[in-house]
Amino acid sequence: MILAGAMVTLRPLQREDVPALVRWANDPLIVDLMDGGYPDTEAECLAWLEQLESSRQEKHFAILSPDRKLIGDIELDHICWRRFEAELRICIGDPAYWGHGFGTDAVTTLSWYAFKHLHLHTIFLRVYRDNSRAIRCYQKVGFRSVGRLVRNVRGVDREVYLMLLTPADLAARRSISLALAG
Numbered sequence: 815m816i817l818a819g820a821m822v823t824l825r826p827l828q829r830e831d832v833p834a835l836v837r838w839a840n841d842p843l844i845v846d847l848m849d850g851g852y853p854d855t856e857a858e859c860l861a862w863l864e865q866l867e868s869s870r871q872e873k874h875f876a877i878l879s880p881d882r883k884l885i886g887d888i889e890l891d892h893i894c895w896r897r898f899e900a901e902l903r904i905c906i907g908d909p910a911y912w913g914h915g916f917g918t919d920a921v922t923t924l925s926w927y928a929f930k931h932l933h934l935h936t937i938f939l940r941v942y943r944d945n946s947r948a949i950r951c952y953q954k955v956g957f958r959s960v961g962r963l964v965r966n967v968r969g970v971d972r973e974v975y976l977m978l979l980t981p982a983d984l985a986a987r988r989s990i991s992l993a994l995a996g
């Protein structure tokens with residue numbers, strides 16, 4: 815399944831993406847921003863990719879820039895088909911691609927797919943309170959903060975926001991963007 819956003823393209827992850835995924839998983843800057851780890855060796859990453867193919871609880875995509883370069887990955891994880899909900903995670907691995915709207919476009923594109931084609935009712939995510947860029951990106955899509963928790967990460971207490979998106983939140987955000995553009 816290939817999903818076309820306004821700027822980015824989402825396609826299934828492939829074996830040749832593994833070196834980039836492992837590089838990002840070992841980058842201290844990325845590790846500090848992500849709430850939870852990715853496989854950080856090529857062997858682990860390959861094994862993880864293989865199990866993804868048969869998993870009903872995960873949908874994982876590579877994010878391609880407008881010039882078709884691999885710039886990150888995005889997933890729906892912990893899909894619960896009985897409660898129609900899933901957790902979204904995204905990582906644009908190369909900081910040169912931050913702040914150009916690609917994250918907002920990727921999250922919007924995957925959210926439409928989740929609601930329209932997977933028929934989910936809720937997408938949630940967790941984000942560190944100090945990750946202002948990510949929070950702003952999620953707010954632009956329509957996510958709203960519904961709770962918080964404190965997690966001890968390598969000896970430091972960090973605040974985590976829980977954010978939620980419903981089809982109505984996404985549609986409302988889209989109408990605002992269209993109204994502003996038009």
Ligand SMILES: CC(C)(COP(=O)(O)OP(=O)(O)OC[C@H]1O[C@@H](n2cnc3c(N)ncnc32)[C@H](O)[C@@H]1OP(=O)(O)O)[C@@H](O)C(=O)NCCC(=O)NCCS
Nearest residue numbers: 847905906912913914915916917918941946947948950951
């Ligand atoms: C978080 C992430 C997906 C966002 O994608 P992105 O393409 O950088 O985000 P966008 O350009 O779509 O939107 C970012 C918004 O934050 C704003 N922003 C950028 N830096 C900011 C900062 N330090 N503080 C507040 N806002 C900031 C931008 O101006 C933009 O808002 P605007 O369009 O109103 O001007 C991406 O930066 C990323 O993957 N970062 C590394 C990993 C990560 O943090 N993942 C999320 C873990 S929960």
